[in-house]
Amino acid sequence: MYTSLANRRSFIKKMAMLSAMTAAATMFPGILFAEEQEEGLPKNADLDWKKAPCRFCGVGCGVLIGVENGKAVAVKGDPKSSVNKGLCCVKGYHSVIAMYGKDRLTKPLVKKNGQYVETSMKEALDLIASKMKETIKDHGKDAVSIYGSGQWTIPDGYVASKFFKGCIGTNNVEANARLCMATAVTGFLTSFGLDEPMGCYEDIDYADVFVLWGNNMAEMHPVLFSRLLDQRLKRGVKIIDFATRTTRTSMAADKSILFLPQTDLAVANAICYEIIKNGWVNRSFVERHCNFSKGLTNMGYGLKDNYKFKDKPEKIDFNAYKDFLEDYTPEKVEKISGVSVKDIKYMAAYYGDPNKKVMSFWCMGPNQHTRGTWMNNLIYNIHLLTGKISAPGNSPFSLTGQPSACGTVREVGTLTHKLPHGVVMNKKDREFAAKIWNVPVENIDPKPTYHTVEMFRALDRGDIRFMWIQVTNPMVTMPKLKRYRDGAKKEGRFIVVSDIYPTPTTDIADVILPSAMWIEREGMYGNSERRTQYFEQMVNPPGEAMSDTWQLIEVAKRMGYEKQFHYKEETHIEEIYNEYRKHHVGKKHNMAPLEVLKSQPGVLWPYVDGKSTKWRFNAKYDPACTNGKDFHFYGKSDGRAIIWQRPYEPAAESPDTEYPYWLCTGRVVEHWHTGSMTRRIPVLHKAMPHAYVEVNPEDAKRMHIQTGDKVKLTTRRGEIILPASVNQRGIPAPMQVFVPFFDENMLINEITLDSFCPISKEPDYKKCAVKVEKV
Amino acid sequence: MPIKSYLAHSHKGKKAELVNALSTIGQCEVMPAENKDVVIVVTDTEDQIEEEILKKKLDTLESLKFLAMVSGFNAPQND
Numbered sequence: 001m002y003t004s005l006a007n008r009r010s011f012i013k014k015m016a017m018l019s020a021m022t023a024a025a026t027m028f029p030g031i032l033f034a035e036e037q038e039e040g041l042p043k044n045a046d047l048d049w050k051k052a053p054c055r056f057c058g059v060g061c062g063v064l065i066g067v068e069n070g071k072a073v074a075v076k077g078d079p080k081s082s083v084n085k086g087l088c089c090v091k092g093y094h095s096v097i098a099m100y101g102k103d104r105l106t107k108p109l110v111k112k113n114g115q116y117v118e119t120s121m122k123e124a125l126d127l128i129a130s131k132m133k134e135t136i137k138d139h140g141k142d143a144v145s146i147y148g149s150g151q152w153t154i155p156d157g158y159v160a161s162k163f164f165k166g167c168i169g170t171n172n173v174e175a176n177a178r179l180c181m182a183t184a185v186t187g188f189l190t191s192f193g194l195d196e197p198m199g200c201y202e203d204i205d206y207a208d209v210f211v212l213w214g215n216n217m218a219e220m221h222p223v224l225f226s227r228l229l230d231q232r233l234k235r236g237v238k239i240i241d242f243a244t245r246t247t248r249t250s251m252a253a254d255k256s257i258l259f260l261p262q263t264d265l266a267v268a269n270a271i272c273y274e275i276i277k278n279g280w281v282n283r284s285f286v287e288r289h290c291n292f293s294k295g296l297t298n299m300g301y302g303l304k305d306n307y308k309f310k311d312k313p314e315k316i317d318f319n320a321y322k323d324f325l326e327d328y329t330p331e332k333v334e335k336i337s338g339v340s341v342k343d344i345k346y347m348a349a350y351y352g353d354p355n356k357k358v359m360s361f362w363c364m365g366p367n368q369h370t371r372g373t374w375m376n377n378l379i380y381n382i383h384l385l386t387g388k389i390s391a392p393g394n395s396p397f398s399l400t401g402q403p404s405a406c407g408t409v410r411e412v413g414t415l416t417h418k419l420p421h422g423v424v425m426n427k428k429d430r431e432f433a434a435k436i437w438n439v440p441v442e443n444i445d446p447k448p449t450y451h452t453v454e455m456f457r458a459l460d461r462g463d464i465r466f467m468w469i470q471v472t473n474p475m476v477t478m479p480k481l482k483r484y485r486d487g488a489k490k491e492g493r494f495i496v497v498s499d500i501y502p503t504p505t506t507d508i509a510d511v512i513l514p515s516a517m518w519i520e521r522e523g524m525y526g527n528s529e530r531r532t533q534y535f536e537q538m539v540n541p542p543g544e545a546m547s548d549t550w551q552l553i554e555v556a557k558r559m560g561y562e563k564q565f566h567y568k569e570e571t572h573i574e575e576i577y578n579e580y581r582k583h584h585v586g587k588k589h590n591m592a593p594l595e596v597l598k599s600q601p602g603v604l605w606p607y608v609d610g611k612s613t614k615w616r617f618n619a620k621y622d623p624a625c626t627n628g629k630d631f632h633f634y635g636k637s638d639g640r641a642i643i644w645q646r647p648y649e650p651a652a653e654s655p656d657t658e659y660p661y662w663l664c665t666g667r668v669v670e671h672w673h674t675g676s677m678t679r680r681i682p683v684l685h686k687a688m689p690h691a692y693v694e695v696n697p698e699d700a701k702r703m704h705i706q707t708g709d710k711v712k713l714t715t716r717r718g719e720i721i722l723p724a725s726v727n728q729r730g731i732p733a734p735m736q737v738f739v740p741f742f743d744e745n746m747l748i749n750e751i752t753l754d755s756f757c758p759i760s761k762e763p764d765y766k767k768c769a770v771k772v773e774k775v
Numbered sequence: 776m777p778i779k780s781y782l783a784h785s786h787k788g789k790k791a792e793l794v795n796a797l798s799t800i801g802q803c804e805v806m807p808a809e810n811k812d813v814v815i816v817v818t819d820t821e822d823q824i825e826e827e828i829l830k831k832k833l834d835t836l837e838s839l840k841f842l843a844m845v846s847g848f849n850a851p852q853n854d
Contacts, residue, residue: 019780024782
């Protein structure tokens with residue numbers, strides 16, 4: 001019988017306690033709750049506390065790890081960290097337990113005659129190198145690939161990029177951040193020419209209003225959300241939750257506004273319409289610092305193999321943009337979006353009020369969206385039109401979900417088109433990288449190859465024959481999963497998976513390498529606010545487990561690249577970081593020296609003249625501004641940001657008579673992403689042992705569905721049966737259902753759609769059509 | 776089945792008294808801060824009515840300066 005709610009009550013009490021601790025910590029920096037923080041510690045423990053960034057989400061909380069007799073036994077928030085000011089969320093507090101699961105991988109495994117056989121690390125690495133050589137010889141360099149992660153440390157991603165792009169000469173380098181943050185990147189690049197937020201978390205301390213765009217921050221970024229709640233207690237700030245589903249964030253917000261899936265595009269345009277109509281445009285800011293552009297429309301959804309799209313930006317003027325917005329009056333948009341005219345005007349009025357500082361937050365809602373780049377552009381439009389940007393408290397802020405999606409994937413550039421500095425398509429960028437990498441510039445291919453979805457399609461087709469997967473679990477996270485799992489299992493494919501536990505992804509591997517986790521090795525992560533954080537090796541990895549960085553170096557050396565991978569084992573992280581820093585030299589992206597990172601809980605880049613840059617593009621705070629004006633959007637050659645004309649277009653698949661509901665997928669507070677770590681933490685696993693489907697109470701009543709009943713979900717890709725959840729945690733709007741994706745035994749991605757944003761190539765996990773039936 | 780958490784601020788010098796008073800109330804779990812005059816209180820009641828009664832009871836505590844709610848959850852009973 002379904003018992004996923006068992007022990008929920010005690011868990012909720014713990015959550016309530018943690019919420020209060022978090023709020024208290026933001027109100028009283030340095031406050032101590034010894035009883036909770038030292039709970040479970042061995043009596044008379046003589047702990048050695050060492051700093052690290054948290055292993056889990058992109059908030060990047062600073063934690064202190066208590067180590068005793070070579071084992072990590074406790075975690076507490078680092079009071080010196082400006083991110084979390086001494087607190088953690090429930091996952092953070094239990095993070096070290098994830099290192100000690102009973103089924104931890106400790107020996108390399110090689111598949112022989114359908115069975116995994118233990119082998120030595122030397123033998124496994126020899127086999128990987130020989131398979132790579134053989135594949136390149138038989139099928140060419142673009143038949144080998146690496147698929148990494150926003151959980152890769154900076155050195156992991158850096159050596160992967162250098163090895164594949166610089167040495168082998170293939171751009172088959174991708175990372176799972178394509179599935180969550182690629183849209184944020186293209187949003188930043190199209191609007192500003194440079195990636196990552198202009199502001200920082202300190203904006204929270206100055207903003208008067210927080211608008212959360214499809215962002216369940218209370219559950220996904222709880223520590224950061226507590227800072228918003230704290231500001232409400234202190235200063236009476238307003239929190240507006242703009243979403244498709246009622247969540248804990250909605251309940252905690254001052255105002256919850258629901259919109260129909262995909263229509264956030266229309267609402268954002270309606271807000272811009274209102275801003276212009278009511279004379280709330282910051283004219284001097286727009287005239288001095290902005291251009292207007294439009295791009296191609298009706299781009300498609302990437303559903304077919306080898307889909308290609310290249311936008312053709314065209315400059316327009318303010319009047320053309322104003323005319324375009326005539327289609328987005330609040331009255332017209334109310335009909336599309338289900339958001340009342342009053343609520344649209346309510347949001348617009350806050351953005352338009354010159355006396356209110358506004359922060360917009362978003363994460364997967366606007367990013368996992370077939371028009372995600374547009375959606376990011378539209379949020380920036382609102383901030384640019386009102387001049388509420390790059391200044392304390394005025395901040396459009398894209399949040400991340402992984403500890404180093406920014407630090408490794410976006411900054412190191414572990415995506416097919418990227419280099420640590422610039423892109424492969426740019427000759428100067430290739431020359432710059434080749435010089436630092438000590439490889440002939442001809443090695444770096446000027447053409448990007450496959451983005452993530454297309455990379456797995458290429459594996460299915462046989463264009464890719466070898467794939468090395470590190471620190472990620474694509475056999476849970478890929479949309480339309482069956483195709484990609486079947487493709488990976490085909491004859492003539494060779495898959496290497498580096499991980500810490502068995503997962504559905506290790507199930508498809510020919511070689512499984514046991515990896516060192518987090519503080520079992522040395523490394524750095526980069527969080528959502530451009531903060532780079534260092535952690536030392538605090539404990540030894542189990543058995544033969546080895547860091548992903550060193551696995552790659554060992555194979556690269558076996559492939560003949562000793563010259564490029566000359567690092568010494570005892571100092572390789574320092575050597576790699578120092579080499580990596582060379583790619584970002586200059587006032588626009590300078591990284592702090594390692595000794596500075598070691599001395600404090602992280603540093604924001606650009607780090608210039610011994611100081612972090614808190615607000616980029618603002619001459620008062622950013623030494624890279626050189627145009628003599630108050631703002632300088634130096635990512636664009638003329639120093640101006642772009643306000644984009646982007647229309648509303650429907651989703652790739654909308655409900656119809658056969659599949660009448662919307663299906664949205666996402667996360668839960670207890671589990672981090674696919675649950676491969678948090679499901680090994682007993683208290684978290686007990687609190688949320690398996691997935692479920694949230695059904696709207698009225699829909700449930702009509703179908704006679706109660707919590708715990710079995711419900712069948714059917715899409716054009718397949719079907720799945722899940723226990724129902726009615727009126728429990730989240731409440732979907734009528735004719736919508738929500739399913740979390742953490743549960744490898746109930747793989748919701750078997751039935752999701754692999755449509756993606758044509759600009760970012762990030763899939764839309766939030767919208768497809770589904771039939772809902774009680775079993 | 777409401778579960779709520781609060782930050783309880785005591786009058787100056789009355790933190791110990793507040794902790795003692797809260798600890799005697801069955802529906803309250805209490806965690807005092809080590810170094811500030813703040814106490815975390817998590818309340819767990821059967822229903823809205825009991826919740827209201829409890830709130831009134833808390834309001835009568837002389838050592839309590841004020842109570843700020845931090846989070847509220849409505850948990851199912853079958854836990």
